[in-house]
Amino acid sequence: MRADQIPLSRGVFERLTALAMDVPAVLKQAGLPADLIGQTRVVLTTSQFFNLWRAAEALYDDxxxxxxxxxxxxxxxxxxxxxxxxxxxxxxxxxxxxxxxxxxxxxxxxxxxxxxxxxxxxxxxxxxxxxxxxxxxxxxxxxxxxxxxxxxxxxxxxxxxxxxxxxxxxxxxxxxxxxxxxxxxxxxxxxxxxxxxxxxxxxxxxDHLARLLPTLEASLQEQSATTSLRDKVWNVLARGMRGSHLRMAQVADALHLSPRTLQRKLGEAGTSYQQLLDQVRRHLAQRLLNATDLDTGEIAFLLGFEELNSFNRAFRQWEGETPTRWRSTIAG
Known part of the structure; x- marks a missing residue:
């Protein structure tokens, strides 16, 4: 599983202060400890990182x-x-x-x-x-x-x-x-x-690049070796979700595997290509319904569904209601 760690440079706090923001107040609003400001190395989860910026949005209408x-x-x-x-x-x-x-x-x-x-x-x-x-x-x-x-x-x-x-x-x-x-x-x-x-x-x-790149490449190889196949497939699917349905053969090719090997390895990991495709589609459908005014037909197209009815059926299986009703519920 990918490490959910986001290192936060102390320069970020300095920059926020320079923008006349009350950093302790932002941290408090975000539910983060005030002593982060003085720590040498600050590491947040994605959820904490998002909360930090949402707190800034809430406190400063700018x-x-x-x-x-x-x-x-x-x-x-x-x-x-x-x-x-x-x-x-x-x-x-x-x-x-x-x-x-x-x-x-x-x-x-x-x-x-x-x-x-x-x-x-x-x-x-x-x-x-x-x-x-x-x-x-x-x-x-x-x-x-x-x-x-x-x-x-x-x-x-x-x-x-x-x-x-x-x-x-x-x-x-x-x-x-x-x-x-x-x-x-x-x-x-x-x-x-x-x-x-x-x-x-x-x-x-x-010259500076020649010193930096070997370290970056070594770190990238180390990270790739510890990233699960499920996460790699998820990333390829999410990147390609722009009005087309990525076939398993395309995903396998992106990961330098044969379709048969990809299918076998996913099975060994307790999942399948179709399960991951459904999970990615569900995640993106929720985000687009919640954050945009795109109609359900446009969202269905972006997620690679050939027909709106197919998207509606899939969404009802995921959430127990139609995309339109789900959006209305979220909007309050």
Missing amino acids: PSLGLRLGDGARQEVYDVVSLAALHSATLGEAIQKLARYKRLTCPEDISIELSRDDAAVSARWMLAEGHAPHFLIDAVFAAHLALAERGTGRSIRLKRLELTRRPTATEVLHGHFHCELRFNAAQDRIVYERADLDLPFITHDQ
Whole structure:
């Protein structure tokens, strides 16, 4: 099982203080001990981490706070993975390093989807229950853009920002990212012009990379060896849940296994491909119904159901009621 550990840099508390936030009050609101501020190494679970940002949202009705927190990446780098990205040769290489190594520092999965004109970078918290706080998502994407502009030494013109939330704070978000905003999205994604991936980094430092990468690669191999097959399959399915139904052969190929071997190993682990597919679909269905205004037909499509009736039947088996009624119940 993946370790549910998120190390929190002391720089985060300093940054929150610099934003005129009462950190002890935020910790209290989050149900976290006040002495975290003085600890040398703070490690939170995903639930605690989310509670921290939800507490900040509750105490400070300022939609710019997450953006300003993430923008701190223009001056500081909080972890070794971001440092490796900053020392990359190009923007594309930097994004690839974030996608490859980010899960070493916390259970956050970053994936890249390339089309002819777009390079979409999505962030997903692998051990999250419920939707990530808006404050956190804004901070993550603001940090992505800040690192890209710091590395290239120039302004980056994003194509768009896709957010799995109902329309909110549109003026603040547009004022920061200066791009198209798409709400009620299937995933939280920041989308670059694909051509911008070739932009060189003025912060490129090959010697520093040569010292960092062997350690990162060794840590990645160690983590992969201790990650269960169930978790690996879950991650592949969740990444690919964008209007298509990943077949077992596709998942097996992504994990460098034959379909027969994957089926056998999942059976030995007490589960099956279909069970995991249902679990991923159920998890994402709940999140989309709760956090967005997407209608049930759109959600059914995103989860790979060929017909709305099939989605309705599956959801009733999971929750005992239709998706529409479940959404109404959650909304109160």
